[in-house]
Amino acid sequence: AQTVTQSQPEMSVQEAETVTLSCTYDTSESDYYLFWYKQPPSRQMILVIRQEAYKQQNATENRFSVNFQKAAKSFSLKISDSQLGDAAMYFCAYRSAYSGAGSYQLTFGKGTKLSVIP
């Protein structure tokens, strides 16, 4: 079974600064997808960014980018120019790319609570 670990329960960043959230995962599969989701206090889970394991290029979405290290099974999220609206719980998630039972579910880490200091 796959596992996702987020070792930082809480992080803080000054507004306009850059912060990196860590995520590691354990899998024996070679093809999979990785996601970062954001859950603000209003609780709606929002997709931030996704990465296909077969792609060597790191995904970017505006101020959000990832550092995907497949050999190290690491998938960190970098938020640049942090804004007050970035304050939320951030969840890293894994999904298998193979079809079959158990392959369609997302496996989540426990989350990192990000605070943005004005």
Next chain:
Amino acid sequence: DAGVTQSPTHLIKTRGQHVTLRCSPISGHKSVSWYQQVLGQGPQFIFQYYEKEERGRGNFPDRFSARQFPNYSSELNVNALLLGDSALYLCASSFNDQGVETQYFGPGTRLLVL
């Protein structure tokens, strides 16, 4: 476009009762997944349905069941409620986005079992 909607937003039940939670997916999405999120934890997968067929089931007891309707909306049913069933229940709908099935979440239903 409307996002994933869930009802009710909050619910209070007592132990032993039954509950039904409802979810409407984003228009055009044919797959619906259910997750349980206990306070302070990441979501745990319960079920996924695609075209009205169960495509996956997580490690939850048989008290949990679900179904998907012809319009792709879905219901999650929980029987014989336990205190430990208190959680935020999230529904996600998904579609194939450039070859990657991506899940989009609703606001959730907060269930409190007393």
